[in-house]
Amino acid sequence: MRLLLNILWIIFGGGFVIWLEYLLGGLLLCLTIVGIPFGVQCFKMAGLGLLPFGKDIVDAPGESTIGCVLNVFWLVVAGVWIFLSHIALALGLAVTIIGIPFAIQHVKLAMLALTPFGKLVREAP
Incomplete structure (x- = not known):
């Protein structure tokens, strides 16, 4: 089921476009040199943006002060805009019954876009 949903996500949910945008941004x-930590976070979101079904976002153990500062900087510069774009896409997809699973994945990506430092993407059980 996850494979089918991921294929449909790539074709209809915008997964390929999201992956490409995060990849180019990264x-x-x-x-x-200054942007490397932020680029790594873009690559993490690109992976989740391409195949989001069957993956969960969890907090990494041992949140650091540097990660908190980088999250604040990320939030101010880019996080809010990425969050709003994913929420807008989620609202547009949630209007239809078929789009509800894709809307849920956009909300998952939106939450990661707010504070990507200190988060891990792992396979869902």
Whole structure:
């Protein structure tokens, strides 16, 4: 079922476009030394954006002060806008019954987009 939902997500839910946007954003951020930690977070979101079904987001053990500062910077510069775009897509998809599973995945991505540092993406049980 996860495979089918992931294939439908790539085709109809915007998964390929989201993956491509996060991948390009991560590559651009990694061109600078300062942007490398943010680029790594974009790659994490790209992986989740391509195949979100069957994955969960969990807190990483041992939240650091640096991660908290980077989350605040991320939130101010990009996190709010990414969050709002995923919520807008989720609301648009939630209007239809068929789009509800895709809307749930956009909400999952929106929550990760707010504070990506200190989060891990793992396979769901």
